[in-house]
Amino acid sequence: MQIDRRGLLRAGLGLLGGAALSACGGGSRPAAAPSFVTPTGEQVLAAERSRRTGPVRDFRLVAAESQVDLGGPVVRTWTYDGRVPGTPIRVRAGEVVRARLANRLPQDTSVHWHGLALRNDADGVPGVTQQPIASGAEHVYEFAAAHPGTYWFHPHSGTQLDRGLYAPLIVDDPREPLAYDDEWIVVLDDWLDGVTGTPEDVLAELSKGMGGMSHGSMGHGGSPSSSTHMMMGATSLLLGGDAGDVRYPHFLLNGRVPASPETFRAKPGSRVRIRVVNAGGDTAFRVALAGHRLTVTHTDGFPVRPAEADALLVGMGERYDVLVTLKDGVFPLVALAEGKDGLARALVRASGAASAPAAGARPRELDGDVARYSKLQPAEQARLAPKSPTRSVRLELTGSMMAYDWAINGRRYDPSVIHAVRSGERVRLSFVNRTTMWHPMHLHGHTFALAGSGVRKDTAIVLPGATLDVDFDADNPGLWMIHCHNIYHAESGMMTLLGYQRT
Ligand SMILES: [Cu+2]
Structure with missing residues (x-):
């Protein structure tokens, strides 16, 4: 099946290799099919010109195999610059990101800048908007970042996203309307690479489907011995049933397992903006900060009318920004792997004296008010x-x-x-x-x-x-x-x- 897909991608590249991507060229398409703007077409460039109001900012990214300490487990994985998550890229709205990627991975790669309304030829989809970046090659992405907000980037090549290849991209608002004292970027992930196998192994196993499994084991939380990665019986009311397909040994918050969490330090009474990104492959997270209500201010980079909630439900690729006013003490920020058995966490320390809560502590806010879409309204300007x-x-x-x-x-x-x-x-x-x-x-x-x-x-x-x-x-x-x-x-x-x- 994967071979079929590669074949199709080659067909796509063939289309792009011509003078124009014409949908009239292939025998399988209807004769009256329209032809399309190409990723480097004049309309694309005109849209880009209207977005550029600031200077060019240069960044370097090295995608490579690395050894990473997840706060206990040490894994061989693929990273940007040897870190999980990669170093955030940060610019102001209107500035131009110029990122030179060196591909030291053993495979082709690409970078997709998730959520940005950017120029099409920088969107990072091999076979559609660019050629794959070959192992050993470099590629320069250059695009204006038009809209402020919390974004992120990851490969758009195979299952590479489910390795350690992800990092935040923050676009600051030169006229930021929110007032806050501190900021904290929280990146959530489900992790198996280098522990129980690789994402390629997972896809290979899942692709066989459930045909080979005994009927009695289906849907009852059993884990048939024939399946290493496939997860059965992960269920969630919030997600309307089946929560996910894949069993992960770890859930990470900013690259750390819950036993050795990151600690965010701030003064009691301070107002903190938390930017939450779900970089997972197959896991939604339910997120809450013990002892605190959250004020949701943005989702996917764009502002909402400030809305109070106890918890967030964050699907893969989604982002939420929240404001919290910290109480005095030490509080776990917990991201429950929704419908699965496990969690990721960090600590917020807003006191010198208090001791940390237990690693498995589950804030009751997780069972409170979840900021569902139905409870949100856009900000007027959005x-x-x-x-x-x-x-x-x-x-x-x-x-x-x-x-x-x-x-x-x-x-x-x-x-x-x-x-x-x-x-x-x-x-x-x-x-x-x-x-x-x-x-x-x-x-x-x-x-x-x-x-x-x-x-x-x-x-x-x-x-x-x-x-x-x-x-x-x-x-x-x-x-x-x-x-x-x-x-x-x-x-x-x-x-x-x-x-x-x-x-
Ligand atoms: Cu799906």
Whole structure:
């Protein structure tokens, strides 16, 4: 199956290798199919020019095999600059990120700048927006960061995201409206690389599906001896049922296991902005700070009306910013692996004297008020202008654990299937979940609005059996991925493309 996918990617590259990506070129496409703006097309460059208002900032990234101490377990893994998470990239809105990536991995790689409305040819999708970066090669990404917020970056190559290849990307607002004393970036991850196997091993095992398993072991939390990585019986009310496919031995907060947590130090009474990123492969996290209420201020980089909550539910690829006013004491920030058995944590120390809570402590706030989408409203400046959709794209999420055939509209990823939009349209995407699992659906290059509330996001949880409608303005020409951010679902085929028609 993976070989098939590589073949399709080559077909995609072949298309891009021509003078223009024309959808009329292939025999399998309808004769009247439109042709699309290419990743380096004039419309892409024009959109980029309008975003550049600040200077160029230079960064270097080295992707390499490294030995990393996770606070006890020492693993061989793949990292940026030998650290997990990688060093954050930080710029001000309007500045240009120029990042030179040296690929010292044994495979091709790429970098996707998750959530940014950036120029299409910097989006980091091999076979669609660029050639893969070969082992031993370098590649320079250069793009303006238009919108302030909490973003992150990771490879868009195979299952590399589920190694240690991820880091925050923070775009500061030169006119930051929030007042706070300190800031803390919290990156969550599910970890198995170098412990129980590699992400490639996981995908290989999952891809066999459940066909070989005995009927009696299904759905009862049993772990058949034939499966090392496949997880059965992970269930969550918040996620509407099946919580995940993969068993992880560790859950990490800023690269640390719970037994040796990071400690964030601040003064009692200080106001802290916490930026939470879920960099996991197959795990949603429920996050709470013991003894504190959270004020949610942003999701996926964009502001919401400040909303009080006890806990967050963060799907893979999602981000939340919260404000907390620290009490006097030592408090665990706990990220429960939703529906799975385990947690990640850190400590907040806002007192000299108090002793740390036990490693397994589970704050009661985790069972309180969760900041569901239905409880959030966009900030006024984040609202899309009122307008009815002028284009609808229906995306049925299909497939099952049984066959491990995750797909969109019943079709595994095929770069020749491109959903057409035009610049200037208000586009409605309807995610219709026909499966019995939740999927965190991500659109590249845009921040959509949830229909109804208008909350702006680039990655949104679609519950099993549910339909989620999202709207966006087609204002960033190019070829853009739409996919599930469960890396194993995406790699098995739950991805498709959106393309801007040439006008
Ligand atoms: Cu999925």
